[in-house]
Amino acid sequence: MMQVVILAGGMGTRLREITGDLPKPLAPIAGSTLLGRQLDLIAASSLTDVVILSGYRADLIADYCGDGSKWGLSVRCIAEAQPRGTAGAVLDALDALQDTFIVMYGDVVLDVDLDRLVDAHRTHATSGTILVHPNDHPFDSDIVEVDAEGMVTRIRGYPHPEGEDLPNLVNAGLYVLERRGLAELTGLPPKPDFGKHVFAAMLDQGASLYGYRSPEYIKDAGTPERLAKTGRDIASGKVSALSLRSKAPAIFLDRDGVLNREVGLISRPENLELYPGVGETVARINRSTFRSVVVTNQPVIARGDCTVEELGRIHARLDTLLARDHAYVDALYYCPHHPDKGFPGEVAHLKFECDCRKPATGLVLQAAEELQIDLGRSWLIGDTTTDMELARRCGLQFILVETGHGGRDGRFPGASTLTARDLSEAVDIILGPRAAEARAN
Numbered sequence: 001m002m003q004v005v006i007l008a009g010g011m012g013t014r015l016r017e018i019t020g021d022l023p024k025p026l027a028p029i030a031g032s033t034l035l036g037r038q039l040d041l042i043a044a045s046s047l048t049d050v051v052i053l054s055g056y057r058a059d060l061i062a063d064y065c066g067d068g069s070k071w072g073l074s075v076r077c078i079a080e081a082q083p084r085g086t087a088g089a090v091l092d093a094l095d096a097l098q099d100t101f102i103v104m105y106g107d108v109v110l111d112v113d114l115d116r117l118v119d120a121h122r123t124h125a126t127s128g129t130i131l132v133h134p135n136d137h138p139f140d141s142d143i144v145e146v147d148a149e150g151m152v153t154r155i156r157g158y159p160h161p162e163g164e165d166l167p168n169l170v171n172a173g174l175y176v177l178e179r180r181g182l183a184e185l186t187g188l189p190p191k192p193d194f195g196k197h198v199f200a201a202m203l204d205q206g207a208s209l210y211g212y213r214s215p216e217y218i219k220d221a222g223t224p225e226r227l228a229k230t231g232r233d234i235a236s237g238k239v240s241a242l243s244l245r246s247k248a249p250a251i252f253l254d255r256d257g258v259l260n261r262e263v264g265l266i267s268r269p270e271n272l273e274l275y276p277g278v279g280e281t282v283a284r285i286n287r288s289t290f291r292s293v294v295v296t297n298q299p300v301i302a303r304g305d306c307t308v309e310e311l312g313r314i315h316a317r318l319d320t321l322l323a324r325d326h327a328y329v330d331a332l333y334y335c336p337h338h339p340d341k342g343f344p345g346e347v348a349h350l351k352f353e354c355d356c357r358k359p360a361t362g363l364v365l366q367a368a369e370e371l372q373i374d375l376g377r378s379w380l381i382g383d384t385t386t387d388m389e390l391a392r393r394c395g396l397q398f399i400l401v402e403t404g405h406g407g408r409d410g411r412f413p414g415a416s417t418l419t420a421r422d423l424s425e426a427v428d429i430i431l432g433p434r435a436a437e438a439r440a441n
């Protein structure tokens with residue numbers, strides 16, 4: 001059995017100019033309310049049992065939801081006796097909850113495939129699953145570090161040390177939790193917060209947490225500006241377009257020679273330098289309804305030039321440089337393999353003919369599966385004939401950029417019909433020129 005718990009206790013002080021004395025979850029948006037949209041989303045999943053933890057004006061929340069039958073759901077409201085913080089409200093209500101439940105904040109706009117999230121939680125059989133995503137302001141967000149299998153290794157609360165590279169993976173505020181894992185926790189403060197206290201305590205006390213990475217829309221709407229922005233995103237169709245409930249197109253990006261200067265194999269973070277304007281251009285992709293996915297061959301791993309951990313630091317550098325322009329990539333897939341054996345220092349078990357080294361299709365097909373990508377409406381931007389060949393094999397539209405190798409590598413035959421000076425011009429071809437985009441906004 002599985003339940004959804006909505007945290008609806010917030011007063012909404014910052015929204016008062018819009019909501020008057022309404023509690024925050026009842027803030028009006030796109031012809032509904034924040035809470036109404038969440039109940040619509042739950043109704044679209046296989047989940048039917050909802051518990052709303054209310055506080056401020058609990059009477060209004062209860063009146064609004066009734067028994068949930070309006071949504072085809074079973075809704076029960078529990079008013080907290082005293083404000084105890086977001087996690088405190090859940091801990092106080094544990095006896096009324098089922099063994100496994102989703103926790104959703106009542107002041108966010110989201111369109112997440114909840115069944116898919118629940119499946120991932122069940123597959124990994126952890127005490128908790130945190131939906132994680134890159135965002136456009138990681139420097140003032142809680143960063144979630146995960147290992148190669150997606151298991152959470154550490155949560156780094158902000159503020160972050162000046163000048164440190166940060167992997168852009170942020171706690172999005174949507175969880176699947178096991179009641180037993182929470183009941184056993186000790187040493188929490190009186191008003192615990194999930195991000196700041198509960199997950200850290202779980203990791204300290206040996207519980208396992210899975211970081212479920214998703215490109216879906218989930219944003220706080222708790223200020224008048226954010227409420228207006230999320231309302232516009234609903235109206236433009238962006239919120240639903242990014243959901244994993246349906247397929248979306250992607251812009252696949254090669255790394256070296258497209259995003260960052262081609263300087264040969266990169267085995268240290270300081271050797272990664274973005275071309276001018278790349279951050280702004282990737283931010284334009286982020287504002288569109290295209291997913292953004294980097295696919296890159298990194299034989300440095302098989303050659304023994306750097307470890308997977310060191311490659312992680314190089315990609316934290318990439319994330320950090322992009323984040324300076326409020327840009328991010330939804331996902332990055334790399335091939336660590338290399339076919340030719342017999343070099344000193346190599347990692348022998350990675351030396352074979354894999355199915356992911358470009359132009360093999362493995363990375364693109366894995367991304368398409370994991371991110372619900374419609375390849376027929378997607379693009380690849382690259383600087384080599386290897387990328388051109390990859391696009392041909394996957395049925396992607398291809399744009400060759402003149403940066404990096406500029407198509408002069410001569411590995412595969414064929415000519416690209418579309419060329420662009422650089423990434424920015426390539427994205428103009430796909431999204432339309434920047435001036436037109438500015439008018440559309």
Ligand SMILES: [Zn+2]
Nearest residue numbers: 335337354357
């Ligand atoms: Zn490979």
